[in-house]
């Protein structure tokens with residue numbers, strides 16, 4: 084039996100997220116800073132000769148064919164005319180609908196991992212273009228560098244951000260991204276800012292334009308955010324439901340996570356400017 088290739092599928096945070104417009108197809112134009120975390124899912128990929136894609140274990144709320152891992156593998160097979168298949172084991176640690184980009188990250192790890200396993204030699208640009216068909220957040224996970232993103236999140240410029248410790252809190256429910264983006268009251272007209280301005284950090288730029296809508300629709304998120312903000316500067320990531328607090332030391336982060344865990348699920352993670360996936364693959 085061939086040994087499997089085990090690779091990380093890290094979480095991302097949106098350190099800030101502005102919505103600056105809406106396109107005719109309904110997608111929103113964003114300005115956001117993406118950073119990776121040293122916490123996420125793991126995938127083990129093993130090649131099969133018969134072309135079949137097997138994924139285990141199944142996710143409770145997602146069918147096999149809808150799972151972004153399976154969709155990414157099939158997309159790569161079609162695009163590269165690959166005849167190989169794969170057994171894929173997914174160790175899921177990230178909450179679904181958490182704003183941590185778990186599904187997108189799973190898709191990116193599948194594309195990069197199978198590209199290596201099947202010896203396809205596709206470039207990161209080609210894989211990112213394929214990934215964009217699966218979700219707006221897939222390209223940043225393919226490129227693997229913290230980034231300033233514009234457009235719907237696909238126009239990426241690599242950046243170097245500070246790498247603090249974070250306490251990430253999951254308030255116990257998931258937020259469906261389309262629900263937030265379809266809310267009539269969502270702020271959609273923030274003034275575009277320059278990347279340089281965004282990188283200066285701090286208020287008022289490091290905010291998330293989804294926050295007021297999410298607070299109104301999901302009182303549990305508002306409650307957790309108010310609690311967390313008493314102890315450290317805290318924000319929503321993506322369209323939620325997860326929140327993150329920024330701490331200067333691991334010790335302070337562990338203490339806050341222990342307190343948060345009395346009410347919700349919380350974990351400590353460090354911000355990373357290079358994805359652990361790219362460290363693992365040496366790219």
Ligand SMILES: C[C@](O)(CO)[C@H](O)COP(=O)(O)OP(=O)(O)OC[C@H]1O[C@@H](n2ccc(N)nc2=O)[C@H](O)[C@@H]1O
Nearest residue numbers: 097109110111187218219220235236260261264321322
């Ligand atoms: C908000 C972010 O989390 C920021 O990182 C992402 O842009 C969301 O990315 P995602 O979950 O991969 O989203 P997708 O699966 O591409 O889109 C889900 C739905 O969200 C809405 N959507 C998403 C991204 C975007 N820039 N504008 C949108 O309006 C669309 O209704 C879309 O049908």
Ligand SMILES: Nc1ncnc2c1ncn2[C@@H]1O[C@H](COP(=O)(O)OP(=O)(O)OP(=O)(O)O)[C@@H](O)[C@H]1O
Nearest residue numbers: 150151179180181182183184185186187189220321
């Ligand atoms: N492998 C997968 N992991 C997680 N979700 C998946 C997967 N495959 C399909 N999905 C579907 O995609 C939806 C969004 O999942 P994901 O975990 O990426 O949300 P998210 O963290 O809110 O992402 P984002 O920050 O990109 O909005 C899930 O609710 C689920 O229905």
